[in-house]
Amino acid sequence: MTQTTMVDDYDPRWPQLFEEAAAELAEIQSSWVVEHIGSTAIPGMAAKPTIDIAVRVGTLDEVAERLDDLATIGWQRIARGPRTHLVLVKQQVSRRTHIAHFFTGEQWDRCNQRIFRDWLLTHPQDAAHYLEVKRAAAEHAAGGRDYTARKTVVVQEIVDRARAARGLPMVDVWDK
Numbered sequence: 001m002t003q004t005t006m007v008d009d010y011d012p013r014w015p016q017l018f019e020e021a022a023a024e025l026a027e028i029q030s031s032w033v034v035e036h037i038g039s040t041a042i043p044g045m046a047a048k049p050t051i052d053i054a055v056r057v058g059t060l061d062e063v064a065e066r067l068d069d070l071a072t073i074g075w076q077r078i079a080r081g082p083r084t085h086l087v088l089v090k091q092q093v094s095r096r097t098h099i100a101h102f103f104t105g106e107q108w109d110r111c112n113q114r115i116f117r118d119w120l121l122t123h124p125q126d127a128a129h130y131l132e133v134k135r136a137a138a139e140h141a142a143g144g145r146d147y148t149a150r151k152t153v154v155v156q157e158i159v160d161r162a163r164a165a166r167g168l169p170m171v172d173v174w175d176k
């Protein structure tokens with residue numbers, strides 16, 4: 001199945017779509033901390049219309065124990081994904097509508113997705129530059145992975161600055 005690389009203008013419904021997904025996840029496990037990440041979490045940012053979510057869990061095993069419950073509300077594991085954490089997706093027909101990244105408590109404060117979101121929310125010049133790169137990537141990409149790869153250099157630069165500002169070491173953002 002092919003993932004679209006089209007970037008849509010900001011949709012004011014994205015926060016509500018996140019809230020609905022967060023409520024569903026809380027019904028599965030109330031102790032999970034759920035946050036909106038990705039471009040749909042940045043007011044005014046154009047994005048692929050996929051709601052990205054970070055979920056802090058005690059252990060990844062507790063997610064594995066709830067995979068059947070998660071499947072009943074539409075969440076499925078992906079075949080290929082990051083090496084550092086667990087990812088589940090929701091789909092409508094052949095388009096991903098939501099991506100949930102599950103991190104342990106030890107990973108949470110060093111999670112690049114959260115660090116990147118926080119930086120873009122407070123650094124409008126970097127957010128504007130990232131938007132330019134996203135639009136160019138979407139225009140020229142052959143598919144979802146190519147779209148992501150085309151953005152990676154800029155994402156790495158921004159994450160490096162954000163991690164340095166927090167006193168964290170640099171890490172490779174491409175963990176696929």
